[in-house]
Amino acid sequence: MTSLFPTAPKSFSDVLKANPGMRPTFMGVAQGGVYLRPTAVQTVLGSCLAACFYVPERNIGAIFHAFLPRCADFDSCFPPEPFKYVDTAITSVLKTLERLSVNAGDIQVKLVGGASALVDVHTGIGRKNVAVAREILAGKGLKVLRSDVGGPVGRKILYLTGTGQLFITSMKGISS
Numbered sequence: 001m002t003s004l005f006p007t008a009p010k011s012f013s014d015v016l017k018a019n020p021g022m023r024p025t026f027m028g029v030a031q032g033g034v035y036l037r038p039t040a041v042q043t044v045l046g047s048c049l050a051a052c053f054y055v056p057e058r059n060i061g062a063i064f065h066a067f068l069p070r071c072a073d074f075d076s077c078f079p080p081e082p083f084k085y086v087d088t089a090i091t092s093v094l095k096t097l098e099r100l101s102v103n104a105g106d107i108q109v110k111l112v113g114g115a116s117a118l119v120d121v122h123t124g125i126g127r128k129n130v131a132v133a134r135e136i137l138a139g140k141g142l143k144v145l146r147s148d149v150g151g152p153v154g155r156k157i158l159y160l161t162g163t164g165q166l167f168i169t170s171m172k173g174i175s176s
Contacts (some may be wrong), residue, residue: 014041015167023088031084032064032083038162044171045113046154049086049133051094052110054164061161062097065091068108069125069132086132089174094140104141110166111147115154128148142151 016024019040027043034053043050043065053062058130064083071077071085082092097107111133116124130149137144146166148155154171 012040012042012124012158015150019160019162022160027063027065029065029067030084030119031080031092032062032066032089034060034062034093034100035161036060036100038160041159041161042157044154044156046115047113047124047125047129049092049095049111049113049149050159051086051093051133052112052159052166053097054108054161055097055106056108056112056164057106058100058102059162060097060100060102060119061164062093063161064080064093064131065123071127085131087136090133090136090140104128107142108145108164109137109142111144111149111154112157112166113169114149114152 003086012024016022019038021038023037023039025039025041029048041063045065048065050063050065066083066086066089068074068085070087084088111125111130114126114130116126116149127150134144148168156169156171158167
């Protein structure tokens with residue numbers, strides 16, 4: 001079976017060498033952003049979800065690392081931290097892209113994460129994160145181009161915001 005994503009490079013530094021001038025950054029939990037300059041974003045996901053957005057005509061990339069599905073499901077969400085929750089993270093990214101005059105039809109979306117290593121893969125928070133993302137994106141008229149979600153293991157990703165390339169490494173040693 002052919003992978004939907006390219007094989008991960010040997011190292012983060014290999015990508016930086018192959019893409020001179022690209023800014024490297026590590027994204028932690030509840031972080032995200034829209035990148036107008038080419039940036040190599042690296043993060044590690046378990047049940048958390050990353051959504052990678054790319055606008056090919058303008059080489060704009062966006063990504064977030066959210067760990068809870070819906071802000072309204074938690075008393076502590078107001079005022080919301082936009083990238084802590086999948087629903088508010090999607091809204092935040094799309095509002096920024098709209099301010100940049102990006103049409104929704106020009107946006108490519110990829111989803112990664114949502115593992116359920118510590119609980120049943122059918123009931124965990126990872127599954128809920130993925131379901132909420134798909135629901136909200138569909139409601140905005142956005143299709144998920146590719147996804148690598150669910151299952152019992154985490155993932156390490158490297159997203160190149162200026163090209164939309166996404167590299168994924170399975171964290172095989174972290175399964176339950």
